[in-house]
Amino acid sequence: MMNKPTVKVGIVAVSRDCFPESLSVTRRQNLVNAYKAKYNADEIYECPVCIVESEIHMMQALDDIKKAGCNALCVYLGNFGPEISETMLAQYFDGPKMFVAAAEETSENGGLVQGRGDAYCGMLNASYNLKLRNVKAYIPEYPVGTAEECADMIHEFIPVAKAVYALSNLKIISFGPRPTNFLACNAPIKQLYNLGVEIEENSELDLFEAFNKHAGDERIPEVVKSMEKELGNGNKKPEILPKLAQYELTLLDWVEQHKGSRKFVAVAGKCWPAFQTQFGFVPCYVNSRLTAMGIPVSCEVDIYGALSEFIGAVVSDDTVTLLDINNTVPSDIYEQDIKGKFPYTIKDTFMGFHCGNTAACKLSFCEMRNQMIMARSLPEEVTNGTLEGDIIPGDITFFRLQSTSDAKLTAYVAQGEVLPVATRSFGAIGIFAIPQMGRFYRHWLIEKNFPHHGAVAFGHFGKQLYEVFKYLGVEEIGFNQPAGMLYKSENPFAN
Structure with a gap:
């Protein structure tokens, strides 16, 4: 579609x-x-x-x-x-x-x-x-x-x-409630209706039933061939591809059959804790492929993450991704590969990560692997399906449109780049640098109670996204304020 x-x-x-x-x-x-x-x-x-x-x-x-x-x-x-x-x-x-x-x-x-x-x-x-x-x-x-x-x-x-x-012509299709301990992604959906967005919330059982009905689908071999071609030498888990192809067809058919009166669709999917044991895989790679097709799929049933991804895909006219604002860059990596080579302090840098939902076209290299975090407590064979690799270096815009707990729209937009520095880690991951990220992290992301997920557009689209959020009536739009421009919560005597 x-x-x-x-x-x-x-x-x-x-x-x-x-x-x-x-x-x-x-x-x-x-x-x-x-x-x-x-x-x-x-x-x-x-x-x-x-x-x-x-x-x-x-x-x-x-x-x-x-x-x-x-x-x-x-x-x-x-x-x-x-x-x-x-x-x-x-x-x-x-x-x-x-x-x-x-x-x-x-x-x-x-x-x-x-x-x-x-x-x-x-x-x-x-x-x-x-x-x-x-x-x-x-x-x-x-x-x-x-x-x-x-x-x-x-x-x-x-x-x-x-x-x-x-x-105004979008439907977001979600599957299952947010996982436990993920209340941050469980925002009120009232603002979706205020934006003109339709929402269809489904049970994981509905998805599982549809998946089982696709067993033996005659289209599966063709999708497997497409996956093999995309993965190339990174096809490290060939045994799981038929199931992933079955799942991909399940989602695509669901989207086509359920878009109803709407022209456009985004998906907020479930990926744990019961998904792996019942489906027998993790959906990360399939999520990445649909996103590359122009149908953004967020993980962990992040409805506002899917909304943000969709906005980014439309504005940039390109594939986007959804990442955790995940971990700091170790000081030895900073000292060895960043300091003196790029105009950033260590507090300007962080690692953006997700298990494997970033499209292959946005990775410097990629391999099909198992989800290492889940495999710590589950049999490895049910955690296969992630697409791992370092995210391509270049300009990015990190952003999110979110409803607060009391159903008010809020947003942020920050421009920066993915550095051409090896991550030495796992998952779909990159070393991100955003000017004044440390202050932005503390005085906007934390202060305004944003969740850990952020959408990523590949290129600088801050001007366009800011205007979109203004048009939508978002009263508070955060950005990475330059040095000397204090946030409301920032202590003027701190430095």
């Missing part, structure tokens, strides 16, 4: 009736031409039926962009703009929306006399009216610009719009 949205932004120009309509027409055409010259023309649609000056025009424009298949909206203030009808357009449009405004240019007809649009002023009134109507809209950092600059703003809106649209 196609599990990521495409966005088509309808560009609707507006004009206040006492300003020249021709100014908005010309500026809209220039904006559209600038976008098509630089970006994918299929991402936008120029509404030609009218320039919105009134409520009647607003309804005409709304009908036109709906018929054109637009699922996102850009209200373009070619001049001052009609604050009522332009914000009504945003109110009645069912999807993500943004507002941008035209900068003045003396080369236009009339210069700064007949050709002055005052959209700089009009944006203030637009924002006031949006608040009156309780309408959420994306407004760029500096929302007034030339045609080329506004084209760039729309392009930056695309990943934000994709994420917002996708969430």
